[in-house]
Structures are given as C-alpha cells and as structure tokens.
Amino acid sequence: MRSRHFGGYENAMVIPFVLPAVNFGGDVNITHLLPVPKLKARGLAGRVLSAMILRVTEDFTGDVSDAGVRVGDGSDDDRYFDTGLAILVETVDVGEVLEIEHDEAGGGEDIERGRSSITVTCIAGATTETGIADVMLLTAWW
Numbered sequence: 001m002r003s004r005h006f007g008g009y010e011n012a013m014v015i016p017f018v019l020p021a022v023n024f025g026g027d028v029n030i031t032h033l034l035p036v037p038k039l040k041a042r043g044l045a046g047r048v049l050s051a052m053i054l055r056v057t058e059d060f061t062g063d064v065s066d067a068g069v070r071v072g073d074g075s076d077d078d079r080y081f082d083t084g085l086a087i088l089v090e091t092v093d094v095g096e097v098l099e100i101e102h103d104e105a106g107g108g109e110d111i112e113r114g115r116s117s118i119t120v121t122c123i124a125g126a127t128t129e130t131g132i133a134d135v136m137l138l139t140a141w142w
Contacts, residue, residue, distance in 0.1 A: 012140035012142045013037070013141045014140050014141075017136065019032050020134050022122045022133060023131070024124045025061075029121055030122045031121045032122075034117060034118050034120055037141050042114055045112060046140055047080070048138070049138040050102070051069040051083055053087060053100065056131075056133040058130050058131060058132035059094055059130065059131065060092035061130045062127040062131075066087075066126065066127050067124055068083040069100065074117075080110075081137075082102065083100040083102065083103055084103030086100045
C-alpha cells in the first residue's frame with residue numbers, strides 16, 4: 001500500500017493497532033503498551049496518522065468533549081500523538097464510528113527508530129460516565 005510521504009520515505013507500511021473494549025467511563029485513564037514493528041531486530045521509525053473509536057458497545061454519556069487518546073514514549077504520554085479532549089461523549093452511541101485526528105496543540109513527533117514499544121493512553125474525563133468502544137490507531141512505519 002502506498003502512503004503519503006513521511007520522514008523522507010515514500011513507501012511507509014501502514015499498520016492498524018486495535019485496542020478492544022476500552023472503557024472510557026468512570027474518570028480512569030487506561031494505558032496500553034504496544035510493540036513497535038521491527039526490521040532486523042531494530043524498531044522502525046513511524047508516525048501515528050489518526051485514531052478511531054469503533055465498535056461502540058456502550059453509549060458514551062456526559063456533558064462535554066472530555067475523552068481522548070494519547071500516544072507517547074513512557075515518559076511523555078503525548079509525545080507522538082494527542083487527540084486532545086476530542087471525543088464528543090454526548091454524540092458517540094452504539095454502532096457509531098468516530099475518527100479523531102491529532103490536535104496540533106501538543107505532541108506530533110515522529111516515532112524515532114530503535115524503540116521497542118510505545119504507550120497508548122485512553123483518557124476518560126470526569127464527566128464521561130459510560131462509554132465502551134474499540135480504539136484503533138492507524139500508524140505508518142518505515
């Protein structure tokens with residue numbers, strides 16, 4: 001699959017990572033550790049292109065846009081990608097799909113070559129009382 005031009009490489013591999021049944025309710029942030037694809041035992045360089053909320057199994061409830069997704073390096077939870085508080089909890093219902101892009105206010109660096117893993121933190125805001133869905137990250141690697 002040909003992708004857009006990233007980091008000087010025209011033929012990036014585009015790989016989705018899916019985190020199943022993430023619970024965004026109850027004001028509890030959940031962090032997942034994802035492996036970085038490797039070539040000759042060394043982690044590839046990459047970039048997070050977007051995040052999606054899909055396969056919603058429990059309606060999101062709340063008053064405001066107060067949930068989101070961050071991708072980091074273990075020390076800085078939004079170094080590579082940050083949606084901000086972009087999940088509109090009052091409009092995400094069972095069966096819906098929501099694409100959430102990087103918020104230019106923070107993060108956004110390329111994932112450097114040589115890493116073995118990245119962290120994905122699913123942010124649940126104080127007013128997000130319920131909401132369960134899969135989270136998919138679309139990533140490019142070179």
